Amino acid sequence: MQALNLDYMVGLVPVLLGYLPLTLGMAAAGMVCALILSCGLAVIRVSRLPVLNQAAQLFISFFRGTPLLVQLFLFYYGLPQFLSFLVSINGVTATIMGLTLHFSAYMAESIRAAITGIDRSQTEAAQSIGMTNAQTMRRIILPQATRVATPTLMNYFIDMIKSTSLAFTLGVTELMGATQKEAASSFLYFEAFLVVALIYWIIVEALSWCQKRLEKRLNRAYQR
Amino acid sequence: MIALKGITKRFGEHTVLDGIDLSLARGEIIVVIGPSGTGKSTLLRCVNFLERPDAGQLTVGDLSVDAARATSDDILGLRRRTAFVFQNYALFAHKTALENIAERMIVVEGLSKREAHARAREILERIGLADKADAYPAALSGGQQQRIGIGRAMAAKAEVILFDEPTSALDPEWVEEVLALMKQLAAEQQTMIVVTHEMQFAREVADQVVFMEGGRIVEQAPPSELFTNPRDERTRSFLRKVLAGNAPSDA
Numbered sequence: 001m002q003a004l005n006l007d008y009m010v011g012l013v014p015v016l017l018g019y020l021p022l023t024l025g026m027a028a029a030g031m032v033c034a035l036i037l038s039c040g041l042a043v044i045r046v047s048r049l050p051v052l053n054q055a056a057q058l059f060i061s062f063f064r065g066t067p068l069l070v071q072l073f074l075f076y077y078g079l080p081q082f083l084s085f086l087v088s089i090n091g092v093t094a095t096i097m098g099l100t101l102h103f104s105a106y107m108a109e110s111i112r113a114a115i116t117g118i119d120r121s122q123t124e125a126a127q128s129i130g131m132t133n134a135q136t137m138r139r140i141i142l143p144q145a146t147r148v149a150t151p152t153l154m155n156y157f158i159d160m161i162k163s164t165s166l167a168f169t170l171g172v173t174e175l176m177g178a179t180q181k182e183a184a185s186s187f188l189y190f191e192a193f194l195v196v197a198l199i200y201w202i203i204v205e206a207l208s209w210c211q212k213r214l215e216k217r218l219n220r221a222y223q224r
Numbered sequence: 225m226i227a228l229k230g231i232t233k234r235f236g237e238h239t240v241l242d243g244i245d246l247s248l249a250r251g252e253i254i255v256v257i258g259p260s261g262t263g264k265s266t267l268l269r270c271v272n273f274l275e276r277p278d279a280g281q282l283t284v285g286d287l288s289v290d291a292a293r294a295t296s297d298d299i300l301g302l303r304r305r306t307a308f309v310f311q312n313y314a315l316f317a318h319k320t321a322l323e324n325i326a327e328r329m330i331v332v333e334g335l336s337k338r339e340a341h342a343r344a345r346e347i348l349e350r351i352g353l354a355d356k357a358d359a360y361p362a363a364l365s366g367g368q369q370q371r372i373g374i375g376r377a378m379a380a381k382a383e384v385i386l387f388d389e390p391t392s393a394l395d396p397e398w399v400e401e402v403l404a405l406m407k408q409l410a411a412e413q414q415t416m417i418v419v420t421h422e423m424q425f426a427r428e429v430a431d432q433v434v435f436m437e438g439g440r441i442v443e444q445a446p447p448s449e450l451f452t453n454p455r456d457e458r459t460r461s462f463l464r465k466v467l468a469g470n471a472p473s474d475a
Contacts, residue, residue: 121310122317124310125314125315125316126316127272127273127303128272128274128303128306128308128310129307129376130304130328130380132300139331140316140318144317220360221320222362223360223362
């Protein structure tokens with residue numbers, strides 16, 4: 001048995017960290033787009049808007065019901081076959097698109113559950129002071145639902161950061177892609193993948209810490 | 225000034241309100257009493273369309289609405305001319321006491337946050353909770369929460385405040401402070417309709433007491449008359465029950 005090549009591992013860290021902005025950038029972009037899309041889907045589902053509601057259900061069903069990797073391949077390799085303007089789609093864009101659509105399907109259901117979980121009296125109180133439905137949703141229901149949904153949404157964000165590693169299958173050299181290349185040239189596979197695993201782990205731990213702070217802040221109003 | 229005519233509400237086959245007529249002049253106070261499940265709360269909730277009446281005519285101030293044909297503008301109009309105090313307070317859980325009172329002024333009246341907060345502070349002074357401006361509902365006692373609920377209703381400067389059993393959910397120790405605030409409002413000539421089981425309050429404050437049973441108004445009279453000399457047997461029987469021994473507090 002051969003000892004771990006620690007010098008190689010230490011030297012690899014700064015090389016791989018150079019790819020961190022791309023990984024985090026794709027995750028952040030995906031999360032922002034997914035939040036917007038999922039809020040829209042959730043509101044459509046809650047208000048049972050005809051036609052749109054069915055469309056939202058179908059969307060959620062498909063993107064929850066198929067693997068992310070299949071969806072990424074479908075967008076990157078498949079769609080340009082029919083939609084010629086997508087021929088020039090790059091791997092990064094395709095990944096952000098895939099992450100957005102995939103995760104928004106899950107997040108929409110969490111947000112919907114959070115909205116329907118808000119006590120009916122909150123809506124009635126808002127109506128009683130003469131708020132419109134849109135005002136009630138924006139100022140009373142969504143802020144409270146945000147607090148309920150935050151732990152779940154943060155979990156999806158963590159999952160999304162890790163899922164950016166799939167971009168490497170679309171030829172994007174992000175954290176995972178770079179590691180693969182480094183490992184292939186050094187033949188130190190174990191060391192290389194151990195380093196990248198630790199990097200992902202530390203990012204997620206840092207995020208969990210932020211999550212705790214955020215939840216504490218959001219719970220401020222509910223302390224007795 | 226406020227007039228209800230033929231207000232009818234059905235839940236499926238069951239008629240909860242069977243053609244209610246009621247009217248109040250500015251500054252008048254009506255207390256509605258009656259057994260549980262006779263539609264008292266539903267009647268109040270029909271005035272601002274938290275429940276949609278099936279038929280009838282509602283007039284609040286300068287707005288008159290045919291319930292069966294009410295548009296969303298009509299409903300909004302009624303809600304902006306009335307204010308509601310809920311049995312379970314229903315304060316906005318994510319907003320402070322001050323923000324709860326200021327919310328309507330910001331959203332409905334379009335006041336700046338600064339001005340709305342200044343006015344909300346005045347209301348907090350009036351209800352004796354100036355020191356709780358930045359407290360969230362969860363940190364307040366039931367009595368304090370309900371006083372904020374009333375403060376929120378006061379902020380509306382509504383034609384009428386509708387009180388739906390405002391002391392029923394309170395621990396007995398908090399009932400007095402809420403009733404005291406309502407009496408203060410009464411002394412300021414605030415028009416109100418109050419559904420309550422607090423007979424003493426009705427006696428002291430009401431201009432008219434309405435006894436409801438089975439979705440109908442059985443009897444309506446000034447408290448001096450209704451409590452001492454009720455005409456209908458059903459009223460007598462109800463009053464015997466609730467006034468037996470020590471008048472039970474809001475149950």
